[in-house]
Amino acid sequence: DTEVTQTPKHLVMGMTNKKSLKCEQHMGHRAMYWYKQKAKKPPELMFVYSYEKLSINESVPSRFSPECPNSSLLNLHLHALQPEDSALYLCASSQGTGGPQETQYFGPGTRLLVL
Amino acid sequence: DQQVKQNSPSLSVQEGRISILNCDYTNSMFDYFLWYKKYPAEGPTFLISISSIKDKNEDGRFTVFLNKSAKHLSLHIVPSQPGDSAVYFCAASLYGGATNKLIFGTGTLLAVQP
Secondary structure, eight states: OOOEEEEOSEEEEOTTOEEEEEEEEOSOOOEEEEEEEOTTSOOEEEEEEETTEEEEEOSOOTTEEEEEEETTEEEEEEESOOGGGOEEEEEEEEOOSSSSOOOOEEOOOEEEEEO | OOSEEOOOSEEEEETTSOEEEEEEEOOTTOOEEEEEEEOTTSOOEEEEEEETTOSEEEETTEEEEEETTTTEEEEEESSOOGGGOEEEEEEEEEEOSSOEEEEEOOOEEEEEEO
């Protein structure tokens, strides 16, 4: 089973709203990732959690706030977003046991529209 | 600076023929490469990978070739099927001592004609 689930599937929010994206995996993976994908562009890494600790932040604006409550869950809290933040937000996970040859498995994504 | 490039934005092939998707990279520190397939409004699905110590990896209809000296890899799909029609992303893994970063290419839209 290589399933990563994400909720909600679609989200529309205003620039003053606060919302959260959720990601879950039950593969026992210890590394989890958030990516952002704009239309006709490749996915771009935002954050990496390893063993529930933030290990990589790709200079993402503070209006995006990640959280890893436990090894199966990853949240992305959104506040005061801009219309240009509209994109597909993808969650991924990998074993996280260390070493370069790990495969990341992706969820279906949350399509976010900021009005 | 695009470290992973897929120079063909689209490719059209006939059902049953071979599809060849190409990918070039610039960073010699990459040591693991992956191909993902993506349908619209879905997340990328892992297809096949190759370590930098190998030059070929095969899984059913999918074969990935790596030419380290040329910093080039390719994905061969044979025979191609209409269900293979999707965007294919090449990705390179950069290991930072604790976690991996995936750097994606820009993608190639494959259309397999019945």
